[in-house]
Amino acid sequence: MDPEVMPRVADATSGECRATMMPGAALMVSATASPASPPTETNSSAGTVELPGRHTDTSVGGPSTLGPSLVLAGAMVALILVKPRLASLVERHDAVAAWLTVFVSISLQSLPFLVLGVVLSAAIAVLVPANALARWLPKNPAAAVPMAGLSGVVLPGCECASVPIAGSLVQRGIRPAIALTFLLAAPAINPVVLVSTAVAFNGRLDIVAARFVASLLTAIVVGWVWLRLGRDSLIRMPARHANSHSRLAAFVGEARHDFLHAGGFLVVGATVAATVNVAVPRTWLDTLAGNLAVSIVVLALFAVIVAICSEADAFVAASLTQFPLTARLAFMVVGPTLDVKLFSMQVGTFGRAFAVRFAPLTFVVAVAVATAVGLVLL
Amino acid sequence: VNRLTQSVIVSVVGLVSGLATVNGLFLNFVKPTLQWPLLVASAVLVAIGVYGALVESADDTPAEARTPQRGDEPGHTDQDVSIDQVSRDAVAPGSSGAAEPLPHHEFVTQTPHTHAGGPRIAWLLVVPFVLMGVAAPPPLGAFSAQQDSGLVTTVDSAYDGIPPLPASSAPVALTLSEYSARAVYDQNKTLQGRTVRLTGFVSGRKGGQGWVLTRIALSCCAADAYAVKVDVKGGQRLPDNTWLDVIGSWVPTPGSADTDNPGLPIVRIQTMTQVPMPRNPYE
Numbered sequence: 048m049d050p051e052v053m054p055r056v057a058d059a060t061s062g063e064c065r066a067t068m069m070p071g072a073a074l075m076v077s078a079t080a081s082p083a084s085p086p087t088e089t090n091s092s093a094g095t096v097e098l099p100g101r102h103t104d105t106s107v108g109g110p111s112t113l114g115p116s117l118v119l120a121g122a123m124v125a126l127i128l129v130k131p132r133l134a135s136l137v138e139r140h141d142a143v144a145a146w147l148t149v150f151v152s153i154s155l156q157s158l159p160f161l162v163l164g165v166v167l168s169a170a171i172a173v174l175v176p177a178n179a180l181a182r183w184l185p186k187n188p189a190a191a192v193p194m195a196g197l198s199g200v201v202l203p204g205c206e207c208a209s210v211p212i213a214g215s216l217v218q219r220g221i222r223p224a225i226a227l228t229f230l231l232a233a234p235a236i237n238p239v240v241l242v243s244t245a246v247a248f249n250g251r252l253d254i255v256a257a258r259f260v261a262s263l264l265t266a267i268v269v270g271w272v273w274l275r276l277g278r279d280s281l282i283r284m285p286a287r288h289a290n291s292h293s294r295l296a297a298f299v300g301e302a303r304h305d306f307l308h309a310g311g312f313l314v315v316g317a318t319v320a321a322t323v324n325v326a327v328p329r330t331w332l333d334t335l336a337g338n339l340a341v342s343i344v345v346l347a348l349f350a351v352i353v354a355i356c357s358e359a360d361a362f363v364a365a366s367l368t369q370f371p372l373t374a375r376l377a378f379m380v381v382g383p384t385l386d387v388k389l390f391s392m393q394v395g396t397f398g399r400a401f402a403v404r405f406a407p408l409t410f411v412v413a414v415a416v417a418t419a420v421g422l423v424l425l
Numbered sequence: 426v427n428r429l430t431q432s433v434i435v436s437v438v439g440l441v442s443g444l445a446t447v448n449g450l451f452l453n454f455v456k457p458t459l460q461w462p463l464l465v466a467s468a469v470l471v472a473i474g475v476y477g478a479l480v481e482s483a484d485d486t487p488a489e490a491r492t493p494q495r496g497d498e499p500g501h502t503d504q505d506v507s508i509d510q511v512s513r514d515a516v517a518p519g520s521s522g523a524a525e526p527l528p529h530h531e532f533v534t535q536t537p538h539t540h541a542g543g544p545r546i547a548w549l550l551v552v553p554f555v556l557m558g559v560a561a562p563p564p565l566g567a568f569s570a571q572q573d574s575g576l577v578t579t580v581d582s583a584y585d586g587i588p589p590l591p592a593s594s595a596p597v598a599l600t601l602s603e604y605s606a607r608a609v610y611d612q613n614k615t616l617q618g619r620t621v622r623l624t625g626f627v628s629g630r631k632g633g634q635g636w637v638l639t640r641i642a643l644s645c646c647a648a649d650a651y652a653v654k655v656d657v658k659g660g661q662r663l664p665d666n667t668w669l670d671v672i673g674s675w676v677p678t679p680g681s682a683d684t685d686n687p688g689l690p691i692v693r694i695q696t697m698t699q700v701p702m703p704r705n706p707y708e
Binding site for chain 1: 434445454563648
């Protein structure tokens with residue numbers, strides 16, 4: 048293996064050196080193409096990268112991935128430096144630029160919440176002994192579901208944070224129905240979301256109350272339904288790799304794994320959401336505002352495809368003045384429990400077989416509960 | 426994706442988002458209030474990545490060496506690793522009690538997917554951040570504004586408690602949102618007889634001639650952006666996305682009493698100056 052690794056590492060570093068000197072698209076091409084080019088340009092600066100690289104490469108046993116990763120790291124730094132020259136390229140294509148901006152913004156905006164989520168989930172995985180959490184909850188799972196829903200109040204994040212945490216809870220021996228209730232409730236009923244709802248709707252507390260009640264009820268009902276009818280065997284968790292020496296190493300391993308996993312799927316969802324955002328002007332929605340039933344279904348589906356963070360969706364709901372309040376409530380109740388980005392993350396964390404059954408269940412319950420609560424409270 | 430690459434990906438994401446936050450690029454995508462959360466998140470990611478790359482990979486050498494066959498074969502697929510192997514992994518030498526990875530519950534099935542526990546989908550995470558670094562996407566502008574009515578509609582009922590503007594003879598600087606609220610919904614007509622200063626960019630009027638002074642507003646990030654538009658009287662039509670400082674006065678919108686469907690607010694331009702894009706392009 049060694050003779051094969053050596054030239055590749057040298058390649059990668061030389062590619063990196065070239066990358067720093069070349070602006071524009073040529074940069075990425077040179078970076079990705081470097082493993083195929085002859086290893087002639089190794090110079091003194093490459094040596095500093097090569098040493099640790101070769102060492103870890105041979106020990107970890109993944110030679111094909113080391114080169115690209117080093118190139119990537121170098122290229123990224125270089126790209127930041129040449130970005131002004133590339134900006135003009137994007138500006139000539141308005142739709143592409145808008146798509147890029149929305150795509151990047153969804154990813155960037157999710158980042159702090161995702162990090163919060165994976166740090167908490169790694170802490171649960173590493174610091175909380177297996178099954179300890181289960182002992183704190185009521186023995187009767189049907190009673191534990193509402194408790195899990197209410198405990199969602201304490202997580203001040205959006206849905207990106209709650210997916211890895213729910214995954215971690217299941218790994219720690221919490222029954223899926225209970226963890227899923229938490230997953231659905233947390234992004235919708237935490238204080239940050241409730242305050243932003245109050246601000247968006249100009250202090251209308253009845254709307255805040257309706258949102259809280261409807262979201263909590265949705266989470267609890269879905270939890271109970273899953274408890275009774277769901278098949279937990281559908282859940283397939285990604286393998287963990289926790290053979291580490293210390294708690295710190297285990298913590299870092301968990302956090303990194305969850306971050307990459309949930310984050311990768313989040314990007315899939317962001318791609319869809321950005322495309323919808325640019326391709327479907329929001330003014331089109333106005334033409335769909337019909338009677339109450341139609342409006343509710345339209346806004347519920349809209350919530351799924353636009354994937355707006357639960358901390359901001361109230362502002363969008365408030366701006367949809369052509370729609371009845373109950374339909375806008377449905378938008379705010381469905382959004383945090385199911386959207387393309389969240390669905391994608393659920394596929395990644397719990398497996399496809401689970402997600403394709405759980406998503407329709409969530410959608411139907413959320414729409415029904417939001418409609419009922421809206422008709423009573425608003 | 427081996428562990429070193431995972432660590433590099435995490436560091437790159439942290440580094441790029443950190444740099445973008447420091448140099449102000451992040452303002453093209455999210456609200457300024459996310460500055461500190463982003464900086465903290467970036468620092469955590471860089472720390473995780475660097476720790477993983479430097480400490481852990483050296484740390485793990487013995488464990489890795491003892492399970493050499495895992496993933497070394499070329500052409501192995503995600504599903505190749507048997508549950509058996511994963512269980513062996515899970516109890517590999519060196520795992521401490523606290524890091525015991527899996528309670529073996531009957532309902533949770535493991536899906537082993539890559540040779541070092543790292544998901545291949547991780548590569549996708551790099552994409553938005555590479556794109557951000559490479560293309561430095563511009564803030565949303567006239568293109569997005571044209572997809573939106575531009576009316577400020579976040580107020581459910583008409584404003585009646587709008588405080589008076591500060592007493593001064595100089596033009597009072599207002600955001601377009603604030604101007605719109607006062608121009609369309611304000612029962613006290615606080616704009617009457619005042620000179621205002623508005624900053625925005627040029628975008629085309631919907632379905633017609635002329636242009637409107639425009640600003641994109643965010644609630645959280647560019648995905649929930651909406652346009653705020655102020656119609657203009659006077660002033661020369663400049664190309665789309667030209668940033669302007671406009672000094673002018675309020676003109677009541679005809680029929681604005683109908684709060685269900687008010688027209689755009691209007692400003693009569695006295696002077697307008699071309700200005701560079703503000704550091705934060707959004708409201």
